[in-house]
Amino acid sequence: MEISLRKAKKADCEKIMQLIEQAKEFLKQQGSPQWQKGHGPKKETILRDIEKEESYLLIADNQIVGTAALVSGIDPVYTAITGTWKKTDTAYVSIHRVAIDGTIRGNRLAKQLLNGLVSIAKKEGIKDVRIDTYPANVIMEKAIFSSGFTYQGMIEFPIPDGERKAYQFTE
Template sequence: MAVIESARAFLKVQGIDQWQKSAYPAMADIRTDIKNDVAYVLKVDGKIAAYAAVMTGFDPAYNMIQGAWRNDKHDYVTVHRIAVSTAFRGQALGQRFLTSVFETFSTYQDFRVDTHPDNQIMQHILTKLGFEKCGVVMFEGARWAYQKVLED
């Protein structure tokens, strides 16, 4: 939760209202992630530096999109609640974390993520890693939906 709170505070300082108007993500969300075996962390020198929930299969939050996904497949990897502790900022850990997700889920070809329209840092990371903006989904408000399809 410390990583989530650190990221929440960083977003606030940046003037981004993501994670500001509600308790989401809350301790209950993280506990559910752990219970469902979808909670992942990135450690640096033995300390948790980043967190994300990584799920496989169909994500109902991505069923309705204003725009279009690059394909109609229902078996993909979704990454939610990506957070990097401010204690580790400037080390390209968001990029490193997502790259490790590709490696961990190497049997998948399709990766999907959403982010707040004002979260330019995450948009930069996603674009740099080859994600394409596909449209808008509703997940704690309107969010830009990104997809990366790996070539066979």
């Protein structure tokens, strides 16, 4: 399987939303409240990510099979961690809105997507990458750990079931 990463374009928005809807359903089937009850990524958010050139697509054999945002700037939710970030004096990026094509799940695509995003950050001179997931999302946690991230503590989004495990990749 030939894998690559590219920035998303406006024309990709519908496919990105399909991936997000698949991911929402998968999380629901797993019993996770993450992205449920209207708290998942919305089209407006995806379009904003694309406009800011922070939306990325994982391509396998010329097909879009994954999506995520690599968001720059301080994430207010990340400032109130119960735990400790390894670095706090340098710029960081956060990975959000990760979704993988459910029809080919199990091919370590999430790991490849995360590794690609970390590589992009490094090329931009950023050596601090952060990500979070709902505590029960063990599948995502496995991909996060296998991509070299370490657990740093808990954060809380201001939504129902907003608790998230927070992870960091640093060089």
